[in-house]
Amino acid sequence: MRKSWIVVVALAGLASCSSQAPEVAAAPVGHEVGPRFITLGTDALDAAEVAAASHGHVLRVLEEVGDVSVVQIDAQDLGALAAQIHARHDRCGGFELHASLAEAREAALTAHADAARRPGFDYSIDHEHDVRAALPALSAQRIRATIGELSGMQNRYYQSKTGAAASMWLHDLWRSLSPRKDVTVELLETGYAQKSVVLTIPGTVHPEQVVVLGGHLDSIAIGGTSSVAPGADDDASGIATLTEVARVLLAGDYRPSRTIQIMAYAAEEVGLRGSLKIARDYQRRKVNVIGALQLDMTNYQGSEKDIYLMKDFTSAAQNTFLAQLIEHYVGASWDFSACGYACSDHAAWHRIGVPASMPFEAKMKDANRFIHTNKDTLETSRGNAEHAVKFARLAAAYAIEMAKGELRRVPPAAAPELRTASAPTHAPGHPLAALAVLMLVASAWALRAALARTA
Numbered sequence: 001m002r003k004s005w006i007v008v009v010a011l012a013g014l015a016s017c018s019s020q021a022p023e024v025a026a027a028p029v030g031h032e033v034g035p036r037f038i039t040l041g042t043d044a045l046d047a048a049e050v051a052a053a054s055h056g057h058v059l060r061v062l063e064e065v066g067d068v069s070v071v072q073i074d075a076q077d078l079g080a081l082a083a084q085i086h087a088r089h090d091r092c093g094g095f096e097l098h099a100s101l102a103e104a105r106e107a108a109l110t111a112h113a114d115a116a117r118r119p120g121f122d123y124s125i126d127h128e129h130d131v132r133a134a135l136p137a138l139s140a141q142r143i144r145a146t147i148g149e150l151s152g153m154q155n156r157y158y159q160s161k162t163g164a165a166a167s168m169w170l171h172d173l174w175r176s177l178s179p180r181k182d183v184t185v186e187l188l189e190t191g192y193a194q195k196s197v198v199l200t201i202p203g204t205v206h207p208e209q210v211v212v213l214g215g216h217l218d219s220i221a222i223g224g225t226s227s228v229a230p231g232a233d234d235d236a237s238g239i240a241t242l243t244e245v246a247r248v249l250l251a252g253d254y255r256p257s258r259t260i261q262i263m264a265y266a267a268e269e270v271g272l273r274g275s276l277k278i279a280r281d282y283q284r285r286k287v288n289v290i291g292a293l294q295l296d297m298t299n300y301q302g303s304e305k306d307i308y309l310m311k312d313f314t315s316a317a318q319n320t321f322l323a324q325l326i327e328h329y330v331g332a333s334w335d336f337s338a339c340g341y342a343c344s345d346h347a348a349w350h351r352i353g354v355p356a357s358m359p360f361e362a363k364m365k366d367a368n369r370f371i372h373t374n375k376d377t378l379e380t381s382r383g384n385a386e387h388a389v390k391f392a393r394l395a396a397a398y399a400i401e402m403a404k405g406e407l408r409r410v411p412p413a414a415a416p417e418l419r420t421a422s423a424p425t426h427a428p429g430h431p432l433a434a435l436a437v438l439m440l441v442a443s444a445w446a447l448r449a450a451l452a453r454t455a
């Protein structure tokens with residue numbers, strides 16, 4: 001039995017994913033009530049005990065399978081649980097919500113099941129022409145604009161009106177990317193206000209083989225449905241990065257040999273609900289997903305290297321393939337890190353035996369400390385999307401090299417992007433920043449005058 005003194009800390013209330021101590025009590029997760037079954041890392045049981053005690057409940061640890069625990073918790077405590085895991089373990093997500101005790105037990109038993117149990121998959125790099133044609137079209141400015149639209153909403157909480165509106169907005173945006181009749185965009189029912197959004201580019205040779213690229217649409221902060229949770233980095237950045245990849249593939253009239261599905265999952269922050277629902281359905285229908293890539297936070301560069309591949313609860317073979325793609329196509333620096341049990345939606349795919357990977361913006365210990373607060377804005381990433389575009393290059397390379405096929409035309413290259421004087425030492429209004437802008441303007445006028453003389 002765990003030490004009962006831990007529960008006293010719960011009276012401090014809900015914490016965000018930051019280095020600060022908890023501040024206020026957690027709001028209930030919508031109108032959900034009653035017992036729920038979850039799995040989480042055994043190392044995070046302290047967070048679950050605190051979350052339960054914050055509403056006067058007692059946590060029930062039903063069983064432990066290695067480093068994963070099966071727990072019964074009240075639905076009212078789930079919001080506090082997410083926050084406590086973030087605050088205590090620098091882990092976002094961190095638990096899975098299950099429909100039954102039997103399902104939770106199965107999840108615990110299969111938590112470490114490596115996708116290597118499947119027949120070997122040939123991770124080949126042989127579509128360089130198509131990848132090289134697509135990469136110049138990826139635009140940091142467009143990624144930034146999409147982050148701005150999503151983070152401009154009050155929140156994208158899975159039970160809020162704005163969370164539901166975010167689903168509709170993204171559905172319409174993705175639908176506008178191509179007039180092709182074979183490309184579909186669906187809103188998937190979740191049981192909550194917010195829906196998951198899925199864009200499908202069907203395969204021409206092996207449509208039954210599916211490549212999944214995903215990120216989560218929801219955002220969270222203290223207050224639930226009434227919170228201000230811009231979620232610019234977590235995870236508007238991932239959704240915006242995937243949107244740009246989809247745009248470029250469709251602008252190139254891409255015809256993959258295997259089916260590509262780009263997914264925006266609902267309700268990740270409260271138990272990976274959107275991705276688990278899809279993964280369970282695909283498992284039931286025997287949909288052959290050959291690989292899954294998760295982009296959850298791509299725009300805050302908190303560490304010395306560019307991309308960190310999460311090595312726990314992921315596919316070692318696919319991670320090796322991603323490292324090869326980074327070196328061959330992206331030209332970014334990379335390393336490994338770890339994020340713990342169920343830290344994001346890739347865990348839903350990993351649990352059913354799909355090779356899954358999550359490239360991340362920083363070492364987990366260096367991740368953006370403003371997420372799950374009202375300060376998770378574009379400004380925390382220097383107001384641009386220069387870091388996120390590296391992940392767009394990786395995701396585009398992954399999509400093309402996994403799904404094969406061909407681009408029917410070369411997508412228009414991205415326009416040269418004006419880089420502002422946004423280095424950390426140059427705060428807004430700094431004289432050097434103003435001077436840099438004046439110099440850019442002067443150079444533009446000088447070039448215009450020179451062109452006019454030669455006309």
